[in-house]
Amino acid sequence: MVAIPSPPTPAPSDADLRRISAQTAHELQAVCREHGWALHITAGEPMSGNGYVEFPPLRVDVAQQIIAGLRRLLTTRCEECQAIKRRRAQALREKDTPTARAMAVAMGRHLRAAH
Numbered sequence: 001m002v003a004i005p006s007p008p009t010p011a012p013s014d015a016d017l018r019r020i021s022a023q024t025a026h027e028l029q030a031v032c033r034e035h036g037w038a039l040h041i042t043a044g045e046p047m048s049g050n051g052y053v054e055f056p057p058l059r060v061d062v063a064q065q066i067i068a069g070l071r072r073l074l075t076t077r078c079e080e081c082q083a084i085k086r087r088r089a090q091a092l093r094e095k096d097t098p099t100a101r102a103m104a105v106a107m108g109r110h111l112r113a114a115h
């Protein structure tokens with residue numbers, strides 16, 4: 001089998017990177033605001049072909065609120081997560097290794113897709 005080389009994609013220009021950075025900073029600021037975190041996030045200067053967004057220095061209490069908010073997201077009960085965990089636990093109790101393994105794979109797939 002011969003690998004067909006894909007055509008080289010042109011590197012984004014600094015103007016493209018600035019536009020993407022500004023857009024991303026805006027979106028990040030908007031989603032933070034929805035969580036009650038009034039952060040002024042700005043576009044950074046492109047460097048080595050990458051775009052950047054910049055956070056302001058965060059007060060410790062604000063950083064702790066962000067940590068708590070992200071932790072809540074991780075532990076929010078999800079029906080699909082619960083169902084997969086239940087099936088895996090049952091398979092482990094019944095020493096059904098293939099099903100337990102399949103549930104672990106299903107969980108990884110679900111976490112990537114949904115969380």
Ligand SMILES: [Zn+2]
Pocket residue numbers: 078079080081082110111114115
């Ligand atoms: Zn889930």
